[in-house]
Amino acid sequence: MSREVRMTPSILNSDLANLQSEILRIADVSDFIHLDIMDDIFVPNFTFDFDTAAQIIADCPIPVDAHLMVANADEIGPRYADVGCESVTVHAEATRDIAGTLRQIRAAGSRAGLAVKPDTEIDEYLDFANWVDMFLIMTVEPGFGGQKFMIDMIPKIKRAKKIIGSRPIWLQVDGGISPETIEMAAAAGADTFVAGSVVFKAADPAAMVRGLRSLAKSVPQ
Numbered sequence: 001m002s003r004e005v006r007m008t009p010s011i012l013n014s015d016l017a018n019l020q021s022e023i024l025r026i027a028d029v030s031d032f033i034h035l036d037i038m039d040d041i042f043v044p045n046f047t048f049d050f051d052t053a054a055q056i057i058a059d060c061p062i063p064v065d066a067h068l069m070v071a072n073a074d075e076i077g078p079r080y081a082d083v084g085c086e087s088v089t090v091h092a093e094a095t096r097d098i099a100g101t102l103r104q105i106r107a108a109g110s111r112a113g114l115a116v117k118p119d120t121e122i123d124e125y126l127d128f129a130n131w132v133d134m135f136l137i138m139t140v141e142p143g144f145g146g147q148k149f150m151i152d153m154i155p156k157i158k159r160a161k162k163i164i165g166s167r168p169i170w171l172q173v174d175g176g177i178s179p180e181t182i183e184m185a186a187a188a189g190a191d192t193f194v195a196g197s198v199v200f201k202a203a204d205p206a207a208m209v210r211g212l213r214s215l216a217k218s219v220p221q
């Protein structure tokens with residue numbers, strides 16, 4: 001049986017002045033568009049305000065996977081579900097009422113994801129495994145694109161996979177995904193991959209997405 005793989009290219013390092021055409025370059029070969037929301041509080045960078053993000057979501061031809069790197073995750077998370085995101089991920093470190101926020105995101109019709117930064121142990125959040133649709137393991141420090149994949153996150157990916165067990169929870173990795181790193185992430189148990197700069201800096205972004213998917217799918221289950 002073929003390994004299930006989802007590709008969610010991040011637009012963070014795309015040409016934002018021509019965003020719609022950039023998205024169209026990879027829409028046919030991608031499962032989601034990964035939308036990084038940064039507030040310059042939780043992380044030292046700012047990307048989109050809510051109104052701009054809502055318009056991107058409305059105009060996007062394929063489902064949107066929103067990754068909220070914001071300080072007020074409890075308040076803002078459900079709002080992204082309300083405006084049509086297929087998946088909304090909040091950071092455990094920035095969410096006061098994790099179970100309540102995940103429930104609200106689900107109630108609004110979105111998949112609910114929980115992300116952890118590199119220094120955060122996934123075991124601290126075992127109790128939320130029944131409330132999440134996706135765990136996101138950051139393989140770089142959140143805040144900027146184009147960083148190098150942190151090899152020492154491989155044990156955490158493996159641990160998250162063990163926690164998930166047979167439950168239908170996706171395991172996403174974000175940071176430094178490339179032809180050189182995607183196979184090791186897949187071998188550790190990841191099935192959903194965020195790739196940004198490697199896609200949009202490629203001569204043929206769609207071919208890069210197809211190639212990454214092929215590499216991930218080639219890893220034995």
